[in-house]
Amino acid sequence: MIKKLIYCASIFFFYSxxxxxxxxxxxxxxxxxxxIKEIEATDELISSxxxxxxxxxxxxxxxxxxxxxxIVNDEYYWQSDNDEEIVTNRHGKIIRTHGLLYNQETIENQxxxxxxxxxxxxxxxxxxxxxxxxxxxxxxxxIGLNSYxxxxxxxxxLNQTWVNEFILNKDKFPISTKQKIHPNFxxxxxxxxxKFTVIPD
Amino acid sequence: MKKSQRRDFLFLTFYFVLIIxxxxxxxxxxxxxxxxSEYPSFSNSGTIGLIQMPSARMLPGGSFAFxxxxxxxxxxxxxxxxxxxxxxxxxxxxxxxxxxxxxxxEFSGDQTYKDxxxxxxxxxxxxxxxxxxxxxxxxxxxxxxxxxxEYLVASKKFNNxxxxxxxxxGAYSNNGIRNPFTLxxxxxxxxxxxxxxxxxxxxxxxxxxxxxEVGIFGGAEIYLPNMKGIRLKLEYDATDYEKEGFPFGKDSxxxxxxxxxxxxxxxxxxxxxxxxxxxxxxxxxxKGNTISFGFxxxxxxxxxxxxxxxxxxxxxxxxxxxxxxxTAKDDLVLYRSAIQNLNQRKLFLQAATVxxxxxxxxxxxxxxxxxxxxTGRVMRVLHDISPDRIQKFEVxxxxxxxxxxxxxxxxxxxxxxxxxxxxxxxxxxxxxxxxEMDWEEYEYRPKVKMPDLFWSIAPDLRMQLGGPDGFLxxxxxxxxxxxxxxxxxxxxxxxxxxxxxxxxQDLKLNSDSVLPHxxxxxxxxxxxxxxxxxxxxxxxxxxxxxxxxxxxxSIGYLESMFGGAGGEILWKPFFKNYAIGxxxxxxxxxxxxxxxxxxxxxxxxxxxxxxxxxxxxKISLTIRGGRFLAGDSGFNFDFSRRFKSGFRLGAFFSLxxxxxxxxxxxxxxxxxxxxxxxxxxxxxxxxxSAGFGLRPLxxxxxxxxKQTHPLISITEQAEFKNLIRDWDDLYx
Numbered sequence: 001m002i003k004k005l006i007y008c009a010s011i012f013f014f015y016s017x018x019x020x021x022x023x024x025x026x027x028x029x030x031x032x033x034x035x036i037k038e039i040e041a042t043d044e045l046i047s048s049x050x051x052x053x054x055x056x057x058x059x060x061x062x063x064x065x066x067x068x069x070x071i072v073n074d075e076y077y078w079q080s081d082n083d084e085e086i087v088t089n090r091h092g093k094i095i096r097t098h099g100l101l102y103n104q105e106t107i108e109n110q111x112x113x114x115x116x117x118x119x120x121x122x123x124x125x126x127x128x129x130x131x132x133x134x135x136x137x138x139x140x141x142x143i144g145l146n147s148y149x150x151x152x153x154x155x156x157x158l159n160q161t162w163v164n165e166f167i168l169n170k171d172k173f174p175i176s177t178k179q180k181i182h183p184n185f186x187x188x189x190x191x192x193x194x195k196f197t198v199i200p201d
Numbered sequence: 202m203k204k205s206q207r208r209d210f211l212f213l214t215f216y217f218v219l220i221i222x223x224x225x226x227x228x229x230x231x232x233x234x235x236x237x238s239e240y241p242s243f244s245n246s247g248t249i250g251l252i253q254m255p256s257a258r259m260l261p262g263g264s265f266a267f268x269x270x271x272x273x274x275x276x277x278x279x280x281x282x283x284x285x286x287x288x289x290x291x292x293x294x295x296x297x298x299x300x301x302x303x304x305x306x307e308f309s310g311d312q313t314y315k316d317x318x319x320x321x322x323x324x325x326x327x328x329x330x331x332x333x334x335x336x337x338x339x340x341x342x343x344x345x346x347x348x349x350x351e352y353l354v355a356s357k358k359f360n361n362x363x364x365x366x367x368x369x370x371g372a373y374s375n376n377g378i379r380n381p382f383t384l385x386x387x388x389x390x391x392x393x394x395x396x397x398x399x400x401x402x403x404x405x406x407x408x409x410x411x412x413x414e415v416g417i418f419g420g421a422e423i424y425l426p427n428m429k430g431i432r433l434k435l436e437y438d439a440t441d442y443e444k445e446g447f448p449f450g451k452d453s454x455x456x457x458x459x460x461x462x463x464x465x466x467x468x469x470x471x472x473x474x475x476x477x478x479x480x481x482x483x484x485x486x487x488k489g490n491t492i493s494f495g496f497x498x499x500x501x502x503x504x505x506x507x508x509x510x511x512x513x514x515x516x517x518x519x520x521x522x523x524x525x526x527x528t529a530k531d532d533l534v535l536y537r538s539a540i541q542n543l544n545q546r547k548l549f550l551q552a553a554t555v556x557x558x559x560x561x562x563x564x565x566x567x568x569x570x571x572x573x574x575x576t577g578r579v580m581r582v583l584h585d586i587s588p589d590r591i592q593k594f595e596v597x598x599x600x601x602x603x604x605x606x607x608x609x610x611x612x613x614x615x616x617x618x619x620x621x622x623x624x625x626x627x628x629x630x631x632x633x634x635x636x637e638m639d640w641e642e643y644e645y646r647p648k649v650k651m652p653d654l655f656w657s658i659a660p661d662l663r664m665q666l667g668g669p670d671g672f673l674x675x676x677x678x679x680x681x682x683x684x685x686x687x688x689x690x691x692x693x694x695x696x697x698x699x700x701x702x703x704x705x706q707d708l709k710l711n712s713d714s715v716l717p718h719x720x721x722x723x724x725x726x727x728x729x730x731x732x733x734x735x736x737x738x739x740x741x742x743x744x745x746x747x748x749x750x751x752x753x754x755s756i757g758y759l760e761s762m763f764g765g766a767g768g769e770i771l772w773k774p775f776f777k778n779y780a781i782g783x784x785x786x787x788x789x790x791x792x793x794x795x796x797x798x799x800x801x802x803x804x805x806x807x808x809x810x811x812x813x814x815x816x817x818x819k820i821s822l823t824i825r826g827g828r829f830l831a832g833d834s835g836f837n838f839d840f841s842r843r844f845k846s847g848f849r850l851g852a853f854f855s856l857x858x859x860x861x862x863x864x865x866x867x868x869x870x871x872x873x874x875x876x877x878x879x880x881x882x883x884x885x886x887x888x889x890s891a892g893f894g895l896r897p898l899x900x901x902x903x904x905x906x907k908q909t910h911p912l913i914s915i916t917e918q919a920e921f922k923n924l925i926r927d928w929d930d931l932y933x
Contacts, residue, residue, distance in 0.1 A: 131233070
């Protein structure tokens with residue numbers, strides 16, 4: 001019986017392959033079995049950008065560079081070439097996303113480094129659903145002038161708890177963060193490269 | 202109270218307790234608490250339902266699914282199509298493990314019996330706040346009646362529990378009540394399952410809703426909160442296991458070698474684990490003594506982008522201001538800029554001219570399934586590079602050197618609506634017309650290198666599934682496909698293949714057909730061409746005789762089994778939803794090795810074709826009347842529906858002047874097919890589609906020539922309704 005199943009799977013595999021060129025097959029196989037190659041932050045890459053940018057990695061399924069497009073009301077708009085957009089606050093906390101496979105928007109954001117306990121209201125997209133999150137923010141460690149924060153997010157209705165991580169520099173700007181933004185999407189890792197000459201207010 | 206009655210009573214009590222205690226939740230977050238709960242799940246029968254029983258639930262229109270289950274003694278694979286929200290149609294392929302394929306070991310070895318059948322389910326009432334969804338359905342509709350049943354079923358969801366209650370006839374009539382139809386007519390008591398007079402495959406209308414009793418069934422699908430979408434299923438089973446399959450071994454059927462395990466309980470329970478919203482695994486306990494398991498995979502091709510994969514967006518021309526300054530000086534620079542930038546986007550400019558304030562472009566493309574997406578991209582390029590004096594764009598499309606359509610838009614209108622992404626507003630001032638190519642009208646006609654060769658190499662698979670010799674025979678091949686464009690409207694298409702691995706030599710089945718063996722010698726073709734084959738080598742020339750009349754002539758090895766010459770003519774009024782065509786070919790059967798030789802059989806085949814698309818349901822009907830390859834005459838009826846993604850689902854049947862006996866097993870030609878757009882799986886646009894066609898049996902009656910470039914497909918974009926259908930893609 002297993003043999004029959006393998007036969008059937010092979011049929012569909014080979015049948016679908018007949019619509020691909022060999023180059024495509026190699027690329028698809030690579031993406032499927034090995035995963036997307038993560039973008040490396042080499043000195044050359046960092047120096048090639050005049051504006052601030054971040055490197056976004058999602059568990060071997062996505063790796064892209066997002067440039068800082070604008071800062072409005074202390075919200076930082078980062079955009080990739082594929083029109084994906086992530087909006088963060090100055091500490092790198094994701095406030096909303098557009099164009100990713102799964103997106104969210106924080107309706108009521110009370111994230112402040114000074115507060116240890118607060119509540120967020122977020123709207124999940126695809127499908128839409130409003131969620132209440134109970135959050136505990138904790139300064140875990142200080143490495144030199146940098147700080148390591150964890151944000152424990154509890155969502156009783158989903159019976160789920162996520163832990164986000166933030167490494168901030170002395171000005172409390174993010175160096176790197178790891179955040180989960182959606183129940184159906186793996187954690188989003190972001191490494192930030194700021195090119196400010198003057199630190200924004 | 203008897204033990205079984207007590208058990209039934211307890212079941213019903215539990216059922217109603219579930220209704221009362223099913224808990225309420227805010228709808229907005231439902232999809233996260235009950236992950237992957239968007240779609241109902243499949244039953245072991247291969248249709249949406251409980252465990253063994255169907256429900257009134259349906260997948261969304263345009264869905265397509267594969268389901269597989271193992272419940273002793275059956276292994277069942279099902280292909281399920283949902284042409285509309287209210288109609289589920291499925292093809293069942295069942296391996297019956299308590300019977301042999303035949304009693305002749307030399308013929309079928311120890312292979313077990315295979316049964317094929319069609320099921321349908323029609324929703325007659327949609328679920329509302331107060332009323333359940335109600336559906337009726339038929340199992341094994343045109344098969345061997347081994348699993349035939351009819352049913353009426355209602356489903357109502359209360360919060361996280363979906364309840365189902367139904368009544369069934371035939372194989373679903375266990376533990377039931379008197380058939381209500383017998384109150385009207387005593388004749389409804391008689392249900393004759395065996396019918397040895399026919400060749401099978403017919404609609405057994407005389408048996409529908411008949412039998413002394415109807416079975417009552419019911420159950421619930423319980424969605425567990427925050428359990429990764431896991432669902433529990435509970436069911437009161439009305440399957441009469443003494444009427445289904447071959448329950449009593451040899452006493453039921455000559456080829457059967459053992460009895461089916463007897464049912465010891467009517468209550469079944471199971472679990473469904475949705476690994477994703479499309480992939481479900483299931484495990485259940487049925488009949489009180491049997492474990493069954495299976496999986497299903499479904500995809501909703503009714504959506505424009507079924508898997509939500511990102512496709513490349515339009516890339517604006519870089520340095521457009523510089524272009525606009527330069528192109529303002531000389532039209533030739535404008536044309537050259539257009540050809541350069543369009544070619545980069547695989548939109549191939551064929552001719553261009555500036556007529557006062559209008560820039561006219563003729564292009565062809567082979568990437569975008571949506572003609573409006575390609576038109577929109579051509580216009581965006583033209584807008585990016587054209588000087589300000591150009592106020593209007595006329596973008597015309599040709600295919601095979603033949604004019605298809607032209608779309609004229611005011612430049613300002615086009616771009617304003619692009620900014621606001623309002624294609625519908627852009628349509629209000631657009632002119633859409635049929636297009637006849639007159640090369641002299643165009644100032645710029647870039648030289649096209651002729652002959653031009655396109656070719657590709659790709660793996661290929663030939664297969665023979667579910668025959669008496671074995672479950673699967675396959676031939677893995679390397680196929681080389683090439684197309685040599687000799688002139689703009691003349692081309693040679695060739696396809697050759699080399700066998701890499703094959704087990705066709707074990708195939709033994711010979712044709713038993715009394716008609717000329719135009720298709721049933723398939724085994725000989727498969728075996729003798731397994732090393733090398735010229736699958737196709739044909740020359741085509743296309744013409745447009747006037748705005749509404751297209752023609753084609755073809756000569757060569759037209760398909761794997763026939764070669765010859767002929768032509769087709771198609772009258773297709775641009776603004777109408779119908780077309781009429783005629784085709785005629787003189788063909789000779791090819792030798793089994795699929796190389797250059799022919800066999801002795803030759804014939805003339807031809808049809809008058811009528812095409813019509815019903816505007817509301819979007820069902821396309823094709824009626825072909827004429828002479829088929831085996832010399833039989835009659836009609837072929839084909840119904841299909843195309844969805845936004847490009848997925849097409851269709852069914853067909855043919856009626857010709859041969860008898861059931863001459864046709865052989867299956868009685869008449871019928872089947873279904875589907876075309877899956879390959880771009881649904883890729884992050885690039887592509888016009889490729891994978892077509893799968895299924896006939897229960899390969900027979901010679903009603904066999905038609907397989908054409909590569911039928912005019913109705915070639916001229917798809919020469920039809921107003923098809924352009925309007927894709928209009929929303931203008932700014933993709």
